[in-house]
Every structure is written in structure tokens, then in C-alpha cells.
Amino acid sequence: MSLAAKEVVIKAVGTATPVFVMSCFRLTSDLCRRMNGQLSTFWWAGQDKEKGIHWLSWSECCFSKFEGGLGFRDFDRFNVAMLAKQAWRLICEPESTLARMYKARYHYTDHFLLARQGARPSWAWQGILQGRDLLNKGLRWQVGSGTKINTLLDPWLPTDPPSSPVLLIGASLDHPMVSFLLDSNAMEWNLDLLKTIFPPVTIDKILSIPLPSSPQEDKLIWHYDKSGHYTVKSGYHLLSNGLNLPRNSLPYFLNTKFWKFLWNIPMPPKLKFFLWRLVRGFLPVKGTLLYKKIISSGLCPVCCEVNEDFKHCFFDCRITRELWTLSDLDHIRDMMRESPMDLAWRNLFLTPHISKNDVAFIVFLFWRIWKGRCKATYGYILYRSHVLYRQLLAQVEEWRMAEAQKVQRSEEVQRSIPHSSSGQGPHSRRTDVSFPSEGILVRFDGATKIPQGCATGFVGFSGDGNITFAVGKFYQGISDAYISELLAIRDAMKWCLTHNFFTVVFCGDSQLVIKDVTLKKTSHSRAGALLEEVHSLLSSFLSVSCHFAPRSFNRAAHLVAKQALLSGVRLHTDYRSLLVSFL
Numbered sequence: 001m002s003l004a005a006k007e008v009v010i011k012a013v014g015t016a017t018p019v020f021v022m023s024c025f026r027l028t029s030d031l032c033r034r035m036n037g038q039l040s041t042f043w044w045a046g047q048d049k050e051k052g053i054h055w056l057s058w059s060e061c062c063f064s065k066f067e068g069g070l071g072f073r074d075f076d077r078f079n080v081a082m083l084a085k086q087a088w089r090l091i092c093e094p095e096s097t098l099a100r101m102y103k104a105r106y107h108y109t110d111h112f113l114l115a116r117q118g119a120r121p122s123w124a125w126q127g128i129l130q131g132r133d134l135l136n137k138g139l140r141w142q143v144g145s146g147t148k149i150n151t152l153l154d155p156w157l158p159t160d161p162p163s164s165p166v167l168l169i170g171a172s173l174d175h176p177m178v179s180f181l182l183d184s185n186a187m188e189w190n191l192d193l194l195k196t197i198f199p200p201v202t203i204d205k206i207l208s209i210p211l212p213s214s215p216q217e218d219k220l221i222w223h224y225d226k227s228g229h230y231t232v233k234s235g236y237h238l239l240s241n242g243l244n245l246p247r248n249s250l251p252y253f254l255n256t257k258f259w260k261f262l263w264n265i266p267m268p269p270k271l272k273f274f275l276w277r278l279v280r281g282f283l284p285v286k287g288t289l290l291y292k293k294i295i296s297s298g299l300c301p302v303c304c305e306v307n308e309d310f311k312h313c314f315f316d317c318r319i320t321r322e323l324w325t326l327s328d329l330d331h332i333r334d335m336m337r338e339s340p341m342d343l344a345w346r347n348l349f350l351t352p353h354i355s356k357n358d359v360a361f362i363v364f365l366f367w368r369i370w371k372g373r374c375k376a377t378y379g380y381i382l383y384r385s386h387v388l389y390r391q392l393l394a395q396v397e398e399w400r401m402a403e404a405q406k407v408q409r410s411e412e413v414q415r416s417i418p419h420s421s422s423g424q425g426p427h428s429r430r431t432d433v434s435f436p437s438e439g440i441l442v443r444f445d446g447a448t449k450i451p452q453g454c455a456t457g458f459v460g461f462s463g464d465g466n467i468t469f470a471v472g473k474f475y476q477g478i479s480d481a482y483i484s485e486l487l488a489i490r491d492a493m494k495w496c497l498t499h500n501f502f503t504v505v506f507c508g509d510s511q512l513v514i515k516d517v518t519l520k521k522t523s524h525s526r527a528g529a530l531l532e533e534v535h536s537l538l539s540s541f542l543s544v545s546c547h548f549a550p551r552s553f554n555r556a557a558h559l560v561a562k563q564a565l566l567s568g569v570r571l572h573t574d575y576r577s578l579l580v581s582f583l
Contacts, residue, residue, distance in 0.1 A: 003277075004269035006043055007070070014039050015073045022075070023082040026127030032075035039072070053292075055282035062240070066259045068250050068280070073236065081235040083131030087112070088230035090128070091135075091220060092524075102128075113139075134239055135230065137161055140223040143209055144216035144529045146178030157205045158526065162223045165206070171197040187211045191476075204451060207477020210487065210526075212533040213494065221524045228524030253346045254279070261349050267360040268399060274370070275363050278310075279342050283370065285313050301377040310341050313373065320369055322385035327365055327392070361396060368392045433547045435463050439503025443549075444492045445557035446484025446510075447565045453477050454484035457560030458492035459579065460501070470556070470575045471495055472564025483527045485510040488561065489517060489546070490530055493537040495572070502542040509554045517546050 001009075018035070021027070040058040045051060063069025090099045090112050099112075106125060107115030113136070117129060140162035141149045151173060155162035167173070174180065183190045188211060194203045221228035224238055262279070263272060277283050287309040290298035298307040303318055314320060315337040324333040335351075336344040348359060368388050376383035435441050444458040453476040460468035473491060478484065489506060496504050508514060516523065516531055520538070523531045538544055551558065560575045567573065 002270040003043075003273035007269075007273070010039055010043065010072060014042070015075075015078070018075070019082065022079040023085065024127070025123055026083060026130055027075070027079050029076055032079060035075045043072075053284065053294075055277075056280070064237075065263050066256045068254060068259060070276075074240075077236055077239045078232075080130055080134055081232045081239060083127045084134040084235045085131070085230060085232055086128050087132040087135045088222070092229075134235055135222075137242070138222055138224045138230075138235070138238055139220050141178075142219045142221045142228070142524070142526070142528055143178060143211060144218045146180075146182055146218065147215075148218040149178040150176050151178050151181065152176065156209075157202070158208060158223070159205060160223075165198055165202045167197055168199055173197065181206070182211070187213050187215065204477055207453070208479065210475075210478055210480075210483050210530050212529045213490070214533065216529050216532060219524060219528065221526070221528065226525060228526060228528055251342060254342060258346055258349065261356075262345075265356050265360050265363065266403065267363055271360075271363050271367050274367055275345075278366065279345050281310070281341065283310070285310055287312075302373060302383050311337055314341075314366060314369055319372075319383050319385050319388075323365070323369060323388050323392075326385060326389040329362065329365070332362060364392055364396050364399075368395070433505060433507045433549055433553075435461055435465055436503075436505050437463055439463075439505065439543065440468055440496075440501055441505045441507060442492050442496060442501075443507045443554050443557040444485075444488040445508060445554055445561045446481065446486075446488045447558065447561035448479045448481050448484050449565055450479040451477075452479075452565070452568070454479060454481075454487070455561050455564035456484065456488035456491050457557045457562070457564055457575070458488055458495065459556045459560060460496070467556075467576060467579055469495070469499075470560050470579050471572050472560045472567075472569075472575050473572050474564050474568050474570050476568075476570065480526070482510070482512060483530070484561075485513040486516075486527050486530050486534065488557075489513060490534050490537070491572070493534065493541075497537065497540055502540075504541060504544050506544070506546045507549045507554070508546075508557075509549060509551045511548050514546050514548045 018027075036058050040054065040061070041051065043061070044054045058072070059074065060068075061070045062072045062074045065071045089096070090102065093099055094103075094112075102115075102125065103112070106118045106121070113132070115129070117126065121129075138161065139155060140158065141154050141156035143149065143156060149156050150164075152164050152167070153176075155164055156178060157163050157165055181190055181193060182188065189207060189209075191203075191207075194206060198206070222230040222234070224234040225231050262275060265272065265275070281288075285308050286295060286298040286300070287307045289295045290307065300306060300308040300312060300317060306312055308317075315324075315333055321333075324330055332348070336348060338344075339347060348354065348362070368391055372383050372388045372391075433441065440463075441461040442458055443461070444456070446454055446456050448454040453474060455472055455474045457470075457472040459470045462468050471491070475484075475487060478487070485508060489508060492506060493504075496502075517534055517538070520535050525531065556579055559578065563575055563578055564573065
């Protein structure tokens with residue numbers, strides 16, 4: 001079984017089998033360690049159930065593929081991340097039967113986050129409390145009105161990890177709640193007050209928090225996922241990153257960018273794992289086996305002249321040199337053989353005139369060299385360069401034909417998908433929304449500039465294409481592109497309702513915003529309060545729809561947003577004079 005197949009078995013079967021139990025109960029550390037050991041043995045085992053050489057510890061195999069690992073799961077940390085999901089459900093669904101049962105038994109007078117273990121706790125409750133400890137590291141309050149959030153005690157700033165602010169020396173608060181920091185006449189931060197009690201860095205963080213235009217309920221959200229909901233994946237990564245786990249020291253150049261390039265090379269999965277082993281030095285060349293005292297002689301099995309190390313195996317052996325020459329890649333061989341194997345591949349990745357397809361061909365070449373030597377060593381098959389070259393060309397051609405068929409099938413599926421008016425279909429990037437026969441068409445857009453903030457712009461068009469209004473507004477401190485787009489459609493909706501436009505077609509160039517607005521689902525995201533306000537505004541129109549259009553059709557709104565960003569005016573401003581060329 002190839003390593004690619006073993007990866008599928010481990011992730012789809014080995015790790016998934018105990019998921020139900022791990023989501024309910026805390027397994028013992030010894031049991032988790034033994035399960036990790038079983039998967040490690042399966043991964044490194046050779047043919048005929050041989051134990052194999054464990055080239056890398058399981059804890060390092062559990063690092064992300066973009067950190068030099070293999071992306072496997074450590075059962076102990078995975079168990080805690082699963083239990084944190086149960087704790088999240090108790091917070092989000094306090095009226096569920098399970099939540100009410102635990103509340104009656106363990107924390108009748110307190111919130112779940114303040115609950116203690118209690119007397120004679122069940123095994124399930126103890127596990128949920130361990131999950132809650134992980135949850136507390138990433139929970140953050142989303143400001144809706146600020147009436148439930150204690151300014152100095154609760155985590156509500158969007159820092160990493162979430163935190164509460166620190167006052168200036170000598171400053172004090174007259175009121176402990178975050179609502180005290182808002183302008184009493186509008187749902188905006190009281191900038192003059194903030195400057196008297198917080199340092200500038202903290203003020204920037206506070207201003208980056210978007211506020212709804214009317215008070216809403218404060219919510220607990222999960223900081224480490226864009227949706228605002230806790231996910232086992234984000235919890236597992238948070239737990240892993242916070243443990244400072246030991247690992248073998250990798251060279252500085254084997255960074256995230258290097259590993260992303262490696263795993264994205266267009267070639268069969270088994271070759272990706274082969275290249276990973278090659279770069280990490282995990283191939284059993286005879287020189288390495290001799291060093292580990294597994295064999296008594298390290299002589300090359302082909303030429304029998306020198307000990308077989310990586311350089312001799314892939315560059316210097318006589319048959320290997322002939323294969324490089326037949327492939328017309330002697331210049332690549334000369335470049336790579338001058339450096340250690342890991343540095344050689346890093347230099348190859350950085351070579352400007354070599355594409356990913358060229359790199360893939362070179363990996364195929366290395367693979368054919370290795371398989372040929374293995375057959376010559378253990379299968380007593382003649383090792384000939386011209387035979388290897390024919391096999392190399394046949395394998396590359398077979399792979400390219402399979403990829404071409406895959407692309408063709410994908411294109412056929414895409415063509416069969418009908419056009420979606422909300423901008424999710426395959427043709428949505430090339431089409432625009434026509435002017436409505438009734439009502440108006442409103443194009444909206446957002447613009448950001450770090451660290452100043454963002455601005456919104458929206459332009460209304462009548463049925464004959466004339467501009468009815470063009471309005472923009474600046475928001476200090478907010479530099480998130482998604483939030484700026486959401487603020488733009490929120491401002492556009494409020495403007496239309498205020499000026500008695502109740503039949504409206506809204507059009508923007510952010511597919512994510514259009515999707516979130518159209519779905520009308522409750523959100524715990526970083527802009528959840530804004531999204532709920534937009535959903536509420538939608539119900540005030542007689543007829544309303546939201547559509548996606550490419551940026552090229554949204555230039556008027558984008559121009560207004562950019563001008564509002566430059567002006568820095570924090571009030572709705574008329575920019576119709578700016579759009580003379582669009583009349």
C-alpha cells in the first residue's frame with residue numbers, strides 16, 4: 001500500500017473510528033498514546049507487516065503539511081477539541097435538554113463558563129469542563145449594545161488571543177460596561193472618551209469593531225474562525241500551537257512557502273509523499289541504513305564502487321547520469337548536486353524559468369530512478385538507463401492524459417450548472433444586472449486602507465440608467481474588506497428606506513457578502529451584528545433582491561467609496577458631481 005493510500009486510511013478510518021466516543025468522554029492519556037502508536041506503526045510499516053523504520057516521531061507527523069509534517073491528528077488533543085464542541089453547544093443552546101440538565105445538576109445559579117466541577121461529577125461532565133478550558137482561550141464578546149460586557153474583565157477586543165483593554169495610568173471608568181464607551185446619541189464609539197482612558201494601540205483595536213446602527217444583543221463568538229462558530233479544526237490548531245511541542249529543527253529555508261509549493265505540484269499523491277521523504281531525508285539509501293547499523297555494507301548495488309548516499313543515488317551513479325542525459329536535464333543535475341538534497345529542491349523551486357509542470361517531470365525522474373534501484377537491489381532486475389527513460393515517458397504521458405480527462409469532465413460539469421442570479425453560477429463573473437423596469441438599481445462597494453479605516457459607497461440608478469443618488473461615508477479604524485462591503489449594503493438599505501425607495505435591486509462585487517445576505521441565517525461571525533441588522537432591513541422593503549456583478553460593472557460605487565476614503569468625512573456625503581462621466 002502506498003503512503004498516499006495509507007494517508008486516506010488513517011484520516012478516513014483510523015482517526016474517524018473513535019470520534020463519537022471522543023466527542024462524549026475524555027479518554028485516558030495512556031489510551032490515546034497507544035492509539036497514536038498503532039497508527040504510527042501502520043504508517044511506517046513495510047510490506048508483509050514488517051515493522052519498518054520510524055523515520056519521524058508521531059508528534060511531528062501531526063504537524064501541518066505546511067510545517068513539514070503530514071497533517072495527522074494526535075488523539076489526546078483531538079479529544080479535547082471534540083469536547084470543546086460540546087461546551088460550545090451548551091453556550092449556544094442553553095434551552096436544550098442536555099444544557100438544562102447540566103445546569104440543574106452543576107451550575108444552577110451560575111453561567112456555564114463559571115461552573116465548577118462539583119461533588120461526584122460524571123465522567124462526561126469532567127470531559128466537557130476540559131473542553132471549556134480550551135474554549136475560554138478563544139471566546140470573545142461581539143459588541144451589540146455593550147450592556148452585558150464588562151470593559152476590564154471580559155475579552156472583547158479582537159486581539160490574538162482575545163483580551164480586555166488596559167487603562168492609561170491614572171485613568172478610571174465611571175461605568176464598568178462597554179455601553180458606557182458608546183456615544184449616547186448614536187451607536188458609535190465615543191472617540192473623545194476613548195482618548196482619555198485608553199492608549200492609542202487599544203483605541204485602534206476598539207475602532208476596528210463594527211457596530212450596528214441600533215442596539216442588539218451582545219454575543220459570545222469564537223475568535224479563531226471567520227464564521228464565529230467554534231470548529232474542531234480551529235480548536236485543535238489553537239491547542240497544538242499553544243503547547244510548544246518539540247520538533248526536529250528544520251533548516252530555515254524549509255518554511256511554509258516551500259511546503260505549500262511542494263504539496264501543490266501537479267503530480268500523483270504518491271509522488272508528493274515520495275518528494276516529502278526525499279526532502280526530509282527519509283529514504284532508505286544504503287549509506288543511511290549502514291549508519292543505522294541495519295546492514296553491514298553500504299556499497300551501491302548498481303556500480304558497486306562507492307557507498308550509496310543521496311548524491312550518488314540520484315546524481316552520480318553511472319546509470320543515473322545516463323538517464324539525466326537522455327532526459328536532456330544535465331544542467332538541472334549539475335545545479336542540484338552541488339547542494340544538500342533539501343537545499344537543492346528549495347533552489348529548484350525558486351528558479352524563475354522552471355514551472356510547476358517542469359518540477360513535476362523532475363520528480364517523476366527521481367521516482368523512476370528510485371524505483372529502478374529498488375528493483376535492481378531486491379528484485380534482481382537489470383538496471384538500464386534506456387529502459388528507465390521509456391518508463392519515465394510512459395508514466396508522465398499517462399498522468400497528463402488522466403489530468404486532461406479530469407479537466408474535461410470538470411468543464412462539462414460546470415457547463416451543466418445553470419446560471420445563478422445571486423452570483424454563484426459559473427457565468428456570473430461575465431454578466432451584469434440590468435436596470436429594473438420598476439424601482440431602482442443600487443450598486444454598493446467598500447474601500448479600505450490600513451490603518452486609516454474604510455469607506456462605503458453606493459449609487460442609485462433609475463430604470464433609464466440615470467443616477468439618482470451617489471453617497472459615501474468614512475469609518476475610522478475598520479480595515480476589514482468584508483466588513484466594509486457589509487457596511488456598504490447596510491448604509492445603502494438605510495438610505496433607500498429613509499428616502500422612500502421600497503422596490504430595490506442591490507448589486508455588489510463581493511460574492512461572500514451577497515451569499516451571507518441572501519441566506520438570512522443567524523451569524524456569530526465578526527460582523528454578525530451587522531449581518532443581522534441587514535437581514536432585519538430586508539424585511540422592510542416591498543420588493544428587494546441582491547445580486548453579484550463583477551468589479552468592471554461596479555466602477556461607479558467603487559469610485560465613490562475611494563473618494564469617501566480619501567476625504568475622511570464620517571457623515572453621509574453626496575458625490576453625484578464626481579460621476580459626471582457616468583451620466
